[in-house]
Amino acid sequence: MPRFSVIVPAYKVQAYLSECLDSVLSQSCPDLELIAVDDCSPDACGAIIDEYAARDARVKPVHLAANQGLGPARNAGMAEAAGDYLVFLDSDDTLTPGALRAVGDRLEETGDPDVLVFDYARTYWDGRTVRNQLAGRLTEQGPAPFRLVDRPELLGVLMVAWNKAYRREFVARHGFRFPPGHYEDTPWTFPVLMTAQSLATLDRVCVHYRQRRRGSILGTTSRKHFDLFEQYDRVFAYVDERPGLARWKPELLRRMLDHHAVVFSRPDRLPRGSHGEYLRRARAQCRRHRVQGVRLKPRQALVRFGLHRTFRALRLAAAVRRRAGRAGAGWVRGLRTAVLRLHYRVQLCLPLRADRAVFTAHEGHGGDPAALEAAFRALAPQVRTAWLVRPGQERAAPPGPRPLTPGTAACWTALARSRYLVSDAGFDARMRKRPGQVFVQTRQGTPLAHTGLDLLERPAAARGTDFAELLRGVDQWDHVLSGNRHTTLTWERTHPGSYTTLEYGLPRNDVLQRATAADVARLRASLGVPEGTVAILYAPAHRAHLRTQRPLPDLERVLRRLGPRFVVLARTHLPVRGSGIIDVSGHPDPAGLCLASDALLTDHAPVMFDYANLDRPIVVQTPDREVYEAVHGTYLDLRAFPPGPVVRSDDELIDVFATGLWRDARSAGLRAAFRERFCPWDDGRAAERVVRRVVLGETDLPPVVPPGERTAVPAAGAPVPPVTAPQPSRPLPVTESH
Template sequence: MPRFSIIVPVHKVQGYLEECLDSVLGQSYRDLEVIAVDDRSPDGCPEILDAYAARDERVRVLHLAENVGLGRARNAGMPHARGDYLFFLDSDDTLTPGALRALADRLDETGDPDVLVFDYARTYWWGGTRRNVLAHLLATEDVFTAAERPEILDLLMVVWNKVYRRGFVEREGFSFPPGYYEDTPWTFPVLLSAERIAALDRICLYYRQRRRGSILSTTSRRHFDIHEQYARVFRFVDARPALAHWRPFLHAKMGEHCLDVLSKPDRLPPSDRAEFFRRTAEMFRLHRPEGARIPAELRVLEGSYAGYVLRRQAGRAGRELGRRARQVGTATAARAARIRSAPALHRPLDPCLAVYSASSHRGVLGDPAAVYRAARELAPHIRGVWVVADEEQAAGLEPDTEYVLLDSAAYRRVTERATYFVNDVNWPGALVKRPGSVHVHTHQGTPLLYAGADLLDKPGARLGLDVPQMLRRADRWDHSLVANRHSELVWERAFPCHFTSLRSGSPRNDVLVGAGPEQGRAARARLGLPEGDTVVLYAPARRDYRRGGLVERIDPARFAADLGPGHTLVVRLDPSLADGPARGLGLTELHRRGVLVDATDEPCVQDVMLASDVLVTDYASLLFDYANLDRPIVVHADDLGAVAASRGVYFDITAEAPGHVSRSYRELAWLFASGTWRDEEAARLRAAFRERFCEFDDGRAAERVVRTLMLGEPVPEAAPAAGPAARVPSQATGRDALPASS
């Protein structure tokens, strides 16, 4: 008996069917059967299904004699299901890698609930991907009922974002009715009847958004079907007195759903819209629970269609007036800001005021943070103020950190008077550089991938970037901090502006230079990592050849398993991927289950590096910082050609690597299984890499910036390191750690 019976109704999807089936049959979890129901498809789908069944015994095909529609095609497949759980997968959607393993593990963990609800992401024909905006509702460890967590009913009421225990479905006699909105009378009764519901906060399915839309986006009278489907839901509730308390909720849901259909211009022919409204209003009155309070947005159903139309027109007019007012207000505000700034720009600069920002105003981070802390110690008379994007970012600051919100009146006051500006990205274009002000640009690490003007011949990589505007903003730089001569040459070419390179080293790396085992142990304790384990840090870079930037080159669950006992895998995604679908594709779930540690949100990346024994990365600038620790680095560069073509690389990292290079997962796994990752050749490569790329990192970078640029002291620039022996070496902290001299 398989764990999953995946029922796939098929009709006119020959362009998507193979991708759908491959996403199922290619899963690492193989305890499944596929019941493909050919709903009398007139295209090449029947032949495609038969070919898959001929080469994979897990696939069975039912060829229906007539087209019966999506719901009844699912019904046709259910009697043939032998699995513990039913999974209804639409034939133009796909499973994400590792989805079935994650579902199976969650089912085991929760003791086989009646229903398991999981997350999904919409994928668009133009290449975009957007995660379900209500994904946070799935972040629960509990097993519950709908009454205990009614917010679960706010999720999209579809059948394909859940798996259902077959015994529960058969006991309750659930089936799909015919019609457009067949998911509605399935999903509500199932969730209201389930005694045990579990959730999985993981993207297990890609919901394809076709360019021409789904069947529900077509213009047709068949949208009147929604009324009968909700009538079925009410009949179900009426037959079960224990569910009577759900009537007010379902009454409101029905009104919201029907008004949503009516609001879409592509759903109903214009001649049918008044009739649809009247039918909706009739049902709304018929099923209104006694004494129920009607939400304000649904009271329109108590009036006429003419009143609904007038309200819609008024709403559109109001939104248009608001839009115009905002445009006028923005222009007026800009003029007012210029008027207010004019007198201020004639007032003297404040020599004791410095303004800081990092990572697009995300908080006290990176190089600016290191300079800020050094200034507080060495130049306490200089007041430091941070610019943050919003109050949410401000909430994460230390209590004694002075800050202003971007574009606020306080922001304008400090930026009009400050003498020192320290940032690792460009300041907003509206900020005026005053004569006598000192702008220090720290960058965000040593460049491996093209930046600035070098992106002009890489149209994919500069999508959404205005390079000339970027350079105009860079014209405000006075000083560019560099950690090595490679960076110095690159920045002067990529940003052809009038600045002076300061061979200061990277201030944020001061804590790494000379760090010993005690710093590693302290970082592990703070991050909750096992002291005796070998900690492997995996930090992949964003890819420019894929919209959204996410390309999964390594299965982290498999890598963690292959590393074996005594090893802890820590994953840190590029910050630009932190809020997208990347973590929902399994990382969050693996972290919750203790398979690995997700350190993406850890604000101090230096602590993450200090806590680890070895770095696995590809093209992330993190590898240049990590080299200061003199700990092993493995470069996993299995798509270097694609990266070089799409983004551009300043040198071949595989030819000048800081350690061993893998070009396939098999090679990567072997490096760790054999212990080669930490052999003498790895140490030799690392030493040469450090000599070239860490040459100005001597542990005094932040001090040098403050003394030189803020205090005007004649502090010499960092001298190139004479080699590894000229540094204080650090040691790894895990049980597989090598002496620093190895």
């Protein structure tokens, strides 16, 4: 018996169906059956379903002889289901990677409740993804499982069938079925939640809810929206037959009035001339299901009493107020912008302040600018430093410099009159660099993927880059930092300008050379790394061609095979959960994560160049190498010059760690050659050299300690003998074959 039965009804969705089915079959939890119901669709949906069934035994095709609608199609799928839990998925939506694994873990954690409610995000045709605004109601804090009376706010979450998992035995015992009609979710969801004896929540986006530009059933102007009256009558009939549920009538009434108000007020729902009829029927329905003493909001009351003209008049008045408010706000914003622009022009006419420096970083914290700011204060204390702190990034800003909010008068004053400007990206595009100002551009590490003008041939990776603006920014640079000759040659070709390249190393890597064993122990304790374990830092590259960033290896499977002596510090672009996985995606200090780990697992991320300074094992897994290189382009063939073992599959990855190849002599040799090439100047004094040269004007700078003579702090993990998992049954490539 499978754990999950995923039911997907399909009708006129041939353009989206394959993506939907793929999102189910690619789940990291394989214990599922996919019941795809062809609701007599006139397009290719039936053929697509049959093709998937022929390729994957987990797919059960169901073909209906006549079109019955979404509700009856789901019922047909339920009749074929054999899983412990039912999951419904509309055929133009998708499951997020790892969704069923997370659902299964939460079900086990909460004792297999009748219903588990999880979150969703709306995905728009223009690429935007917006999470449910009521996600806070799905918090996992507090006792679980629980009953609806303990958390009635769940009735306010979107009333659909596809944001929940249902215990099949519970559904069968109570005979729940979907009715026909266009609002079939309403008489399903309310009774299910009210009847369930045990509920739980999962605060995770498990479904991407596609928002089509056109073609959505509920976004079509039609009298089919009058179906809502019949569906709410079904809900109240269900409650009337069960006196124990009478307590929910007031809340049901309010929810029904809100629902009617939405349908009535949306311009794309009711046909012209039908609005009066709709409100009259809403008033009659409220009388049929009258509940004494219910307090209503003004909008609910207008629907309750069928005040058609009053409702429309108030809507018009509210629209007028909103427009007037926007116009007034726009005028105020325009005046403020003009005043700030004038203020900036005045400041540009005043003398520069040689004792001022302004810093900013792309992610709001850390990196090379923060390391340089600390060096400014240590070596040139006469220079007062300030840090641009964007709203929401206050906690991430370094503690030393004076914080400045972008767009304020103080910020424009600092940009106009500070002698030193330091950034790893850039400042406001409206900023004018003055003669006498010194702009130090640190960039963001060693480039591996294509950058700058090379992105002209990579539109997917460029993502709308304004190359004219990019070159205007380059013209402001005076100095660009470089950590190796590869970086120097790349920047000077892809960002052509008259700046001077400072081949002094990367300041952000100074801490990797200066850290002590006590620092490592403190960092591991703060992250919750168990003593005696080997911590693998997993840090993949961002993939511009993917809407949802997800881990490419199955981290839970890898850890199960390797045993409890290994843990993973997952620094991904999407939260990762699971046994032995510590999610550090939001950790503000990448260097601290490097120090706390014993090995690095990455793919195309530039973090490998920084990590090589620690002389700790690096393993590269590139399962999508061809796709990544086609989209982003790469400057380095990791198969020809790897920092350690290079693998493609999870099985090869497990073998590398299980057999000890990740830390053997060959791996150490590869790493030494890699470090010699890409870390020649990172000896812990890079920031000092920059400050002495740029601020103090010194030319006799501290000599660089060669890589072979440096001693980095050792890893803290206990040695692991190569017996934590079975030996490989085939020869293992240490580097990926061509």
